[in-house]
Amino acid sequence: MPSPSPLRALFVINSLVGGGAERVFTTLVEQLSRRPEDIAITVALLDNEAEEAYRLPAGIPIERLNTRGGLLRSITQTRKLVRRLRPDVTLSFLTRANVAAIVALRGTGAPAVISERVNTTAHLRTGRLAFLSRLLIRNTYPTARQIIAVSQGVASTLESDFDVEPQRISVIYNPVDVDGIRDLAARDPAFAVTRADFVTMGRLVDNKNTALAIRALAQARTGGNLIVLGEGPLREDLGALAASLGLADRVRFAGFIANPHAVLARAGCYLLTSNAEGFPNAMMEAMAVGLPVVATDCPSGPAEILQVELDGAPHAFGAGGALVAMDDDAAMARCMTELIGPRRETFSAAAVRRAAAFSVESAVERFRAALMDAARADAGLRPAAEPVRS
Template identity: 55%
Template sequence: MMMSGSARKKKAVFVINSLAGGGAERIMTTLLRASAPWRERYDITLVLLDREPDAYAVPDWIEVIQLDCKGKFLPSIVALRRLYARINPDVTLSFLSRANVGNILATRGLRTACIISERVNSTAHFGGHLRSLASKLLLRLTYPSADHVIAVSDGVAQDLHDNFAVPQDRVSIVFNPVDHDLIEDLGAGEPAIAVGGEYIAATGRLVPNKNFSMLIDAFAQSALPCSLVILGEGPEREKLEAQVAELGLQDRVHLPGFIDNPFAVLKRATLFALPSNAEGFPNGMVEAMACGLPVVTTNCPSGPSEILLNRPRDENEGMVQCDAGVVVPTNDASAFAQALRLVYDPATRDAKGATAASITHKFDIMQTTGRYWEIIDRLAATRRKSVTAHRPKIAASGQTS
């Protein structure tokens, strides 16, 4: 669609903490790459709150503004407020909790339409520690006043309504986009690591919620004649390495860290394992499925049950076999080991892998990117004529830092 000479492009600003390695960061750049069809109607800007090394590239036609908020709430709010006052965006869309809170508070009193995207099941993600309770309170005070919230799964949407008072009529569910062409191209490349023989693959940050400790125990119990490769980096590395050594698995469990092209490794794997205690949308699992891998996954909140079983999660459900793999209860190493043996069976894994790949086409990149832009278009078209009354009176004070 061509614009008339007098038509003004709208300004859309995307906000995220940084482009350091991670699922949300990869999805942000995937979404931006697929947004070229909307360039004629929008000036698109990406705002990075922190100065971190970029793990993912942004198209050169997108303006990138890098702030230096050092991972803190208050500087993020102040810096975003100053930026919005200067560039006057029509609509903003943020990923991740700090960026979301900063986006909501920075647009308060402005005519900018504020959209946030929640990438995790916040109740499960934050847990019950004192600092986590403070974070959950902050989300409860701010999230209901966003003009619209995009949740990455039904479970995330329900959690936002039940535990964070977000009105259901302001929530849309949009699954993460999968770039099948890119995965196919990168999957054909040379792997950054060489693993002899068959191996099980897993990906994710080495943090407690990903529960790779349970996966290592399950792998040991499975007694399968293969290796385990866990791609990712994080604070749990030393603990996991000590566990591997204690089990005598140094030659069969590999922790190569973060690698730029995980798809070349996934394409050559036998199956994919997701041992998480909590997810928003298990992007690593879906991308592995797009590589043709059958999966063994925990039935964690949120996403695996919706994707593999086509139904909401039932936390009391036991092990369930499906056409693309097996779903097991969370934090159950014995059940996970049994599921690994079932899916590893050569008689079934190829068929399950083919089914897994077919499932991912409902998350095709252009379809899901189009859903994001439908929401952006709608909000930008109804850009607030005045300050909305429902916004909470929260000062940018030390309580948010």
């Protein structure tokens, strides 16, 4: 009896330029491709970028589209690709790729599985196109075969604000490759770091609110420095803020470095200052190397990870660190002072234990099952093959 053919899966993402979603996407492709008898993966990159932060495994077919960030071009080019490849299922990451995959698959009978990486309501609260983006999501996401949310907070938002049926939503936390992270952490750092130093990491944009870390450092009763890992349009403004607070020599803007884990492992505390997250990858990677964290109670993820709620208080201590009210520099400063002090090792050990709960193996197997289940549920609904027109 011949072996069944592997599931033909098209994985879609905007690009691999950099970021937490792109890192998780690459990890999934690498892990799932180890069993090609189960799933045969083709990757579609909507934007053909000159530089990429992550490399896909050798042998994975890659379709490089050239949509230049346009939604309509993303939809039409993904539609052409779907008609040519005829996948059994798609898995997409990030909003534009999600919308493109859902629309491109309409009328094909193939199911779209999408992964929502951010708290959609918080992420699209402001901005020139925020209303139109929310309307677009409300008219597409509910028709996806399954939506994989990165946290319970993201899942709840999809249900309450975007009319997605709860049975279409599942929560799979981002995988944390603890062993791989620790291997990288053991290497020499790009520059000297001490246990008195604080680290924050992310793109320098309004949503990441790096200014909060700088203001909190000015109030914290500690002599450590702040290391800022990341690039972005607010770099000059943040440098000016540090200078205005007399912190020009205590805030180091290190930019993007190839191995941030070696820096994280030698620092004293990690700061997450965001106004909105889906699931904070960098925070989990910091915890994996034993770094206590101070995180804002933003939607969504930090409270779930630290297993604590504020309940009206300005701060609360949880599993591996402290949760603080959003944009509260005084509360963050108090917790920075606490976590860098005598109790640091206790919080460090708790951070390591908590990170271990988010294993790569568990997340990968749940993604594999989601793809298999979606394809089986839609088996028999596929229309007869239509001729492919050039």
